[in-house]
Amino acid sequence: MSLQRIVKMTFEADRCQDFEEKFETIKDLIAGQEGCLGVRLLKEQTGSGVYFTYSEWESEADLNAYRKSDLFGEVWPTVKAWFKEKPEAWSTQLIN
Secondary structure: OOEEEEEEEEEOHHHHHHHHHHHHHHHHHHHOOOOEEEEEEEEOOOOOOEEEEEEEEOOHHHHHHHHOOHHHHHHHHHHHOOEOOOOEEEEEOOOO
16 A cells, blocks of 8 residues: 655745755656655645645655655755744545
């Protein structure tokens, strides 16, 4: 059974475009990680700077391997500096 990971990130207004551009450059690299079944970016409609990443993984071990990867280690510190609020994350499983 796969695992879905939802991460909510709120960015400073002047960093939203930076984040969207960064995501565009890395989304295929994330999707290419072992066990990743896909990754998508969602944006809250009101323009409040709230974004969500939605990724699907074959297993929690695959997600954790990505979180320990060089790619994550390069991307996360850059993106983290742009946050307005502390991110929130959930690992979920599809019920129906």
